[in-house]
Amino acid sequence: MANVLVVAELLEGKARKTTLCAVTAAKQIAEGTGGSFDLLSIGEGAGAAADELAGYGAGKVLKAEIAGGYVCEKYAATVAEAGKDYDVIIACASAYGKDLLPRVAAKLDAGVASDISAVNVDGGKLSYTRPMYAGNVKGTVEITSDKQVVTVRQSEFDAAQASGGTSPVEDIAVTNDPVADKVEFVGVEVVKSERPDLSEADIVVSGGRALKSSENFTNVIEPLVDALGAAMGASRAACDAGYVAAELQVGQTGKVVAPKLYIAIGISGAIQHLAGMKGSKTIVAINKDKEAPIAQVADYFLVADLFDAVPALTEAVKSL
Amino acid sequence: MKILVPIKRVADPDNASKLKVSGDGTAVTSEGLEWKMNPFDDWSLEAALRLTENAAEKNARVGEVVLVSIGPNDEHTQRIIREGLAKGAERGILVEAEDGSLDSGVVAAILKALVDKESPDLVVMGKQAADGDSNVAGTVLADKLGWPVINYAMKIKTNDDGKTLEVQRELDTGVATVKVTGPAILTTSDRILQTDSVKNGVTPDDHQYAKLEVGGRYASLKGIMQAKKKPIDTTSVADLGVDAGKTLNYTKFELPPARSGETTFVEDVADLVDKLHNTAKVI
Numbered sequence: 001m002a003n004v005l006v007v008a009e010l011l012e013g014k015a016r017k018t019t020l021c022a023v024t025a026a027k028q029i030a031e032g033t034g035g036s037f038d039l040l041s042i043g044e045g046a047g048a049a050a051d052e053l054a055g056y057g058a059g060k061v062l063k064a065e066i067a068g069g070y071v072c073e074k075y076a077a078t079v080a081e082a083g084k085d086y087d088v089i090i091a092c093a094s095a096y097g098k099d100l101l102p103r104v105a106a107k108l109d110a111g112v113a114s115d116i117s118a119v120n121v122d123g124g125k126l127s128y129t130r131p132m133y134a135g136n137v138k139g140t141v142e143i144t145s146d147k148q149v150v151t152v153r154q155s156e157f158d159a160a161q162a163s164g165g166t167s168p169v170e171d172i173a174v175t176n177d178p179v180a181d182k183v184e185f186v187g188v189e190v191v192k193s194e195r196p197d198l199s200e201a202d203i204v205v206s207g208g209r210a211l212k213s214s215e216n217f218t219n220v221i222e223p224l225v226d227a228l229g230a231a232m233g234a235s236r237a238a239c240d241a242g243y244v245a246a247e248l249q250v251g252q253t254g255k256v257v258a259p260k261l262y263i264a265i266g267i268s269g270a271i272q273h274l275a276g277m278k279g280s281k282t283i284v285a286i287n288k289d290k291e292a293p294i295a296q297v298a299d300y301f302l303v304a305d306l307f308d309a310v311p312a313l314t315e316a317v318k319s320l
Numbered sequence: 321m322k323i324l325v326p327i328k329r330v331a332d333p334d335n336a337s338k339l340k341v342s343g344d345g346t347a348v349t350s351e352g353l354e355w356k357m358n359p360f361d362d363w364s365l366e367a368a369l370r371l372t373e374n375a376a377e378k379n380a381r382v383g384e385v386v387l388v389s390i391g392p393n394d395e396h397t398q399r400i401i402r403e404g405l406a407k408g409a410e411r412g413i414l415v416e417a418e419d420g421s422l423d424s425g426v427v428a429a430i431l432k433a434l435v436d437k438e439s440p441d442l443v444v445m446g447k448q449a450a451d452g453d454s455n456v457a458g459t460v461l462a463d464k465l466g467w468p469v470i471n472y473a474m475k476i477k478t479n480d481d482g483k484t485l486e487v488q489r490e491l492d493t494g495v496a497t498v499k500v501t502g503p504a505i506l507t508t509s510d511r512i513l514q515t516d517s518v519k520n521g522v523t524p525d526d527h528q529y530a531k532l533e534v535g536g537r538y539a540s541l542k543g544i545m546q547a548k549k550k551p552i553d554t555t556s557v558a559d560l561g562v563d564a565g566k567t568l569n570y571t572k573f574e575l576p577p578a579r580s581g582e583t584t585f586v587e588d589v590a591d592l593v594d595k596l597h598n599t600a601k602v603i
């Protein structure tokens with residue numbers, strides 16, 4: 001029997017959807033082992049977020065209000081203290097979860113299975129499947145320490161649906177860690193977009209180095225993105241060159257996405273890019289070079305100059 | 321400033337699709353693949369070198385970078401340490417260990433023992449290794465040391481002779497800025513390779529580094545010659561007095577299923593739209 005604590009991820013006082021993907025994994029663990037799960041809302045605005053999270057079927061929702069911006073040193077001791085009552089501590093493998101949970105694990109002498117794609121329960125025994133080698137190998141791993149710390153890949157776990165009931169909300173004490181005095185949070189610039197979130201969109205349109213400028217992203221890629229109601233993504237080369245914000249990077253070091261439709265425009269399909277999108281259901285490549293490695297994963301390949309093809313595609317989509 | 325940079329050898333990440341799994345599924349085999357320096361460590365080495373040089377004076381060294389590699393004491397590990405020395409690091413330490421005896425927690429315990437011995441101002445390390453893709457060791461090390469960790473650093477500016485750092489770190493929702501008092505652990509993001517990512521108070525602030533596309537700098541011929549004479553000390557997990565046990569046990573490895581279906585080369589935009597609308601039904 002494994003009791004699970006889900007660590008919520010708050011952004012500007014609201015739980016991010018990443019939290020609900022972790023809830024789904026937590027439910028699988030709890031149901032598979034006959035245990036239960038609770039949630040922990042921690043950070044600025046934890047109270048309001050806790051009330052919102054109370055609708056997802058947790059045994060209870062713990063809350064710890066911590067003012068000021070997030071740094072892992074300010075949160076980890078409190079999460080670890082709460083985690084002492086649980087067998088598994090889980091969060092999404094977002095930049096937040098990957099930053100915070102290893103520090104929690106260190107305090108609990110726990111092993112970490114990071115970025116898992118599946119939970120396995122075999123006769124009550126837990127193991128986890130996780131992509132390794134940029135998604136070229138799947139490993140199954142058991143955590144042998146008393147406590148288990150797990151982060152989950154957002155694209156592999158559907159967001160949990162609200163369950164109707166209301167879990168009780170409980171305050172917990174904040175545990176101070178002297179190391180927190182060594183880090184001062186100065187500020188955060190949150191990138192906002194009217195478009196769907198890259199990690200959650202049904203359609204993703206990504207552009208690569210071939211776009212050559214941010215103007216071309218605006219004039220060529222964005223109209224197609226908006227005609228499809230899609231999220232916009234990019235290759236590392238396009239992000240590095242400053243054509244688009246780094247948050248749009250898809251790949252091993254960017255976001256991992258698995259939409260119904262992924263359109264790669266002027267992207268060669270380096271192994272590190274494929275790592276972030278090859279789980280997509282239907283993949284389209286638009287590329288001048290029919291030998292480009294993106295062909296290994298593309299369902300449909302249009303050999304064309306993107307500057308001709310993409311505006312035409314945008315028009316065709318609009319008239320559907 | 322003294323910086324410890326852990327570097328790991330990994331099976332050539334650019335050819336990871338050629339990896340195989342042993343018949344019983346208990347091991348990943350990388351036969352035929354070259355061993356390479358983990359690219360994420362390479363980026364961190366670049367950051368560490370920028371922090372400890374005067375780029376305006378032919379990269380004159382003004383600090384010390386110590387490389388640490390934990391793994392088998394063979395030609396491949398040696399070669400990767402030499403590669404880092406050729407890029408500019410001053411010396412190397414090879415901690416002999418079998419790959420199978422390591423996980424993120426054990427690596428953190430070994431690095432802690434080395435930090436206790438070497439007392440660096442910073443440890444700058446890869447956020448993940450391109451094989452395990454775990455993203456764990458740096459943060460665990462920080463906690464074991466009671467140090468702060470700044471993950472995914474993309475810009476670093478040192479103040480007060482390097483005692484404090486102002487760091488921008490890349491999140492998946494934007495960029496956060498923090499001020500940290502050392503000693504500290506840093507891991508790096510892709511953007512650490514940008515031309516203006518590091519300001520160390522020695523290299524003029526307006527200096528622009530050469531554009532790097534994929535990884536850190538190349539070694540110069542002179543660097544390669546000098547590296548031959550730089551010391552690599554060898555030690556072992558037992559010598560360091562570390563007896564941490566693994567907390568992860570991999571029971572099975574598999575290759576992901578091949579993508580089903582062929583690639584359809586469509587004729588033109590109209591054909592593509594037709595296929596997406598009527599066949600795949602995704603638009």
Ligand SMILES: Cc1cc2nc3c(=O)[nH]c(=O)nc-3n(C[C@H](O)[C@H](O)[C@H](O)COP(=O)(O)OP(=O)(O)OC[C@H]3O[C@@H](n4cnc5c(N)ncnc54)[C@H](O)[C@@H]3O)c2cc1C
Binds near residue numbers: 234238267292304305
């Ligand atoms: C450790 C590591 C991690 C990395 N992580 C990532 C990651 O997370 N995400 C990522 O994307 N990359 C990542 N990379 C980089 C990756 O290896 C590639 O360098 C990068 O993906 C290339 O981007 P690209 O496809 O846009 O550019 P290129 O490889 O230069 O490809 C451009 C493509 O555009 C085509 N083209 C050019 N002009 C036109 C035109 N007019 N019309 C149509 N097609 C055209 C070309 O035929 C070519 O196929 C990583 C690399 C390393 C080493």
